[in-house]
Amino acid sequence: EFRRFSLERSKPGKFEEFYGLLQHVHKIPNVDVLVGYTDIHGDLLPINNDDNYHKAVSTANPLLRIFIQRKEDADYSAFGTDTMTRKKNVLSNVLRPDNHKKKPHIVISMPQDFRPVSSIIDVDILPETHRRVRLYKYGTDKPLGFYIRDGSSVRVTPHGLEKVPGIFISRLVPGGLAQSTGLLAVNDEVLEVNGIEVSGKSLDQVTDMMIANSRNLIITVRPANQRNNVVRNSRTSGSSGQSTESSLPSSTPNILANFLQGEEESDEEDIIIEDSGEPQQIPKAARASESLESLTQIELHESTQNGFLPSAEMNLNHSAGSISMEHEVQDPDHKSLEEDGTIITL
């Protein structure tokens, strides 16, 4: 289908609104699509965030060609440098994928289809003996899964070597997130939790800090096994394990950190369920009024000392909640949406 519509060049708005607009003009409100455009060099480039959307709008001269593909049968190879000039038939490919007789392309997922599980961060600023690990907790499908205990470690102090109390990892839950990352091990000493030193804090305090930060937990440990440390300057490396660890691109932490900045904020977003219709929620007004109706029903019931929300209404409430979520939470990530949907307490 071809659609033509106009956009205010000076105020293009957000990618999300644009995406919604595309779905709207094509009348495909619940279909996930890939959006691409052709730049001045004739390359098919993706539009999937505010930045490249604004870039795309700025290149319009005055027309901007936008390609929309259904996500499930998208041809990822279509994107990239020289795509439009190299493959003249890209349009026909897009339009008639059935005619595309090439052997099935190996689909490599886009970065947004992955989610990080853990990362080693701040390698450049930490001593080599320490490791700062970030654990990303999504949903409830996989527990963080580790235990900590009190213990003592030896420190160098002005008075010589001294035994000081410390916090240690005592156990990893098999199949848990901590174990699956391979970055934490039993007897690793915990030095910091989200940038706050644990020395002088009790086991219970540290536990509470970790649980409070569990959605974005950054712990700095001194690994019990010091042989797998990241070596910064390329010294002659012996073991292969070391070389793989040290080959981590230094830019990775920053990218992930940026990625997480947004994530962290959305983590903090609490859920609000409103029973009165909000102006922005006009499409859901019907539902809202329905649940309002259910409340008036309650009142009727009450006079006869009877029931509360029947379960059907509860579900309505439930779905209303998850929909309003979409508006409240900035991250449209499908995963987190699902997760948040399940935790509404009824």
Place this chain on the structure above:
Amino acid sequence: QTVEHGFPHQPSALGYSPFLRLMAIGTRSGAIKLYGAPGVEFMGLHEENNTVMQIHFIPDQCQLVTLLDDNSLHLWSLKQHSGASELREEHRFTLKGPPGSPPSATQITAVLPHSSREVLYLGTESGNIFVVELPSFRVLEDRTITSEAVLQRVPEDYCNRRSCELVEALREHPKNPDQILIGYSRGLIVLWDLQNSKVTHQFLGSQQLENLYWQRDGSKFISCHYDGSYTQWPVSSDNRQPEPLENVVPYGPFPCKAISKIYWQTTKNGLPYIIFQGGMPRASYGDRHSISVVHGSQQTAFDFTSRVIDFFIIFSSEPTAEFDDPSAMVVLAEEELVVIDLKTAGWPAVHPPYLASLHCSAITCSHHVSNIPLKLWERIISAGSKQNIHYSNMPWPIDGGTNIAPDPPQRDLLLTGHEDGTVRFWDASGVCLHLLYKLSTVRVFLTDADPNDNMNTLGEDEWPPLRKVGTFDPYSDDPRLGIQKIYLCKYSGYLAVAGTAGQVLVMELNDEDAEHVVDHAEADLLQDQEGYRWKGHEKLKTRDGPVRFEAGFQPFVLVQCQPPAVVTSLALHSEWKLVAFGTSHGFGLFDHQQKRLVFVKCTLHPSDQLALEGPLSRVKSLKKSLRQSFRRIRRSRVSSRKRRGGSGNAVEVQEANAKFDQDALQEMELAPVQRKIEARSAEDSFTGFVRTLYFADTFLRDSSRHCPSLWAGTNGGTVYAFCLRVPPAERRMDEPVRAEQAKEIQLMHRAPVVGILVLDGRSTPLPEPLEVAHDLSKSPDMQGSHQLLVVSEEQFKVFTLPKVSSKLKLKLTALEGCRVRKVTVANFGSCKTDDYSENDLAVLTNLGDIQIISLPFLKLQIRYPCIRKEDVSGIASCVFTKYGQGFYLISPSEFERFSLSTKWLVEPRCVVDTLEVTSNNHVHTKSGMENAARKS
């Protein structure tokens, strides 16, 4: 920390100064507390934290000597310092024997401060009496009274049978300061002349000696013995070895327990008062803690609720007076102080103005109400006075010192809920926590024990003539009666009380006795949830028909939650006449005007099986608790009499204990404590537990119209908001109160919600109901936009209203690892200018520190360490006042009061007049001497 209220935990010693008219109490933890007239209080703490064994005031001085169980002596004095007296430790001293002597040689058993104020006589286990100079504690070796010197003139055959053994008592002759009476534990008593250093009289007792007491004129003395007898001995110059005048076993003829202390008091009418502790028939009454008073034909054995630590008699101390004329007996029992009026017929008890036993039944919750209107105050006092008619109206006999603290600025009430279903109303305005009124909820319910049945009814002819005294009664008939939440509206006099078995009572203050039916309503919090079975306790059975209530707060409606789980939160709005209550299953709203349930809301998560069945409810089965009660009684009856005789045994026990501790410690090290790190999920149990309820008149639906609302916060981090429609006053009875759920907020960090608050347009917390109507608060600003403050255990968050969007937050746990335990809005004034005041949050964390957080910007202002973090019950018992003070339990029987405000400070400030004695005072403080005195 300003002052300790209540009764000292584990008291161990008692002392009294007739000169200062001050009483001193020592405890097992080394604290020493002095009490005089109401408001006159001093406190000191021995650095060693050892048990205080004995307390002796130096005659006619502002000084006292304490003996600890490590055999150290401490000299304390009351000194004036910037207008008020302070208690300070001046000196400490441990008696040292010659090298190589056994420790028993210097183990002090008796202390006699001599009336010359210059020396102390110290009787020891070896039988020697050492003399030390005051205040330097220099041992005057040449004046030591050795047992050899004493035994010189004692007949040989008596000596052979009984060696001297330890010194049991030392008493100065009442008329002749040069003579002291020495009693040895095996029964020998001698009168020693200090001038000539020789025995003048000897009294050959045949029974093991417990104590001695002089008659006022010095012509006779009385001794009491281990076999429950007492003996009178004459003292005259013609007979140097007299026979006893009289030997009496008051509760014979069967074997009796020891009489450990005795008083002989003369009176004008000739009949003496003989007052002695113990002596009960061993077999049938050996477990009683008694003190008997005998006056002519009158005899009463006062039967105390706990072990008697010590007692003293207040009598005429004028040296010129001819008779003792005792006026009162002061008894320190392990759990309470009892004072008996000996002047009034029937010997009634005197109501103590302080040292109240807060724990007469275990405290289960407390609630503080500041600034009580005079009218309500008077009505509560008058209701209370009707309960106290059996007390003597004698003025408080211990009246030394002068209270110079300013009068309390306002009337404050502290309400404590107890395990036995009572609520006690305490005057918490000043230094003396004083019981005003006691309310019992038991009458509404049917219990096994009939409250009308008097346990003390004893027949006239009964022997011994026991009479129960004291109020300490820790044995609860039914743990379900326990009070969990209290809410008092000080303007309307409405009181809501909720208990362990899901009972919520709404009461009204009535100045007259009344008999009426208590209306009864059920609130089924589970509603239609299928397949759940409550395995906890049953609800309490109610009494049918009208119930008679005494003047005071009288219940008029009972709301019973189903299942009958512990009520975990309670709120009352006296203007709207609504009461809200929550349990681990949900919450409900009740209209107590129309006596109609408005709505209930189940907050349970379907997977929360634990909450449904209720195994975590702290209350075990009734049977089990009864069994435990009996065990407790039995344990307390095994009298743990302090005896130095068994010291060898005690050492063994100590060693065994130490070994056990060590083993336990090692075991702990072998299996270290682990903590699981897991994100909280919705499946955690007790997410539905309702932690807080709050009424507010605010903008819940839209920004143009405000309406009454009810807010509830749960353990799972959910906040529910209900919009209420309360009919206007004129149609209040005709139209029903309506409620609609308007909002539901789920905090993503899922920590329990411990506080909800709405701030008005000026960012001031909304006033309490009826506060504006009584012109005691500015009406809230309804022009500017309101804000909602939600306090969870981990974070403080401010949201806008009516559209809930996050505005501000302060994370606590994520940074400090501490959690919010208690939070209140406190008003802080300035002590310099009257017109300045601000509202802040006073927060107590699980680490026991108190933080002040500003409103509305949530900035941490200051932090104080307050309670030890290991003291879980202290932290749980903490209650803040509206003006920056607070209370927490430091023991089951004592509240510590603290103040965060410079303006509202309640602490003892008093003077003990020392002018009289300073003229001939030879006390000097050596500079550089360590002053261990501490004022808490």
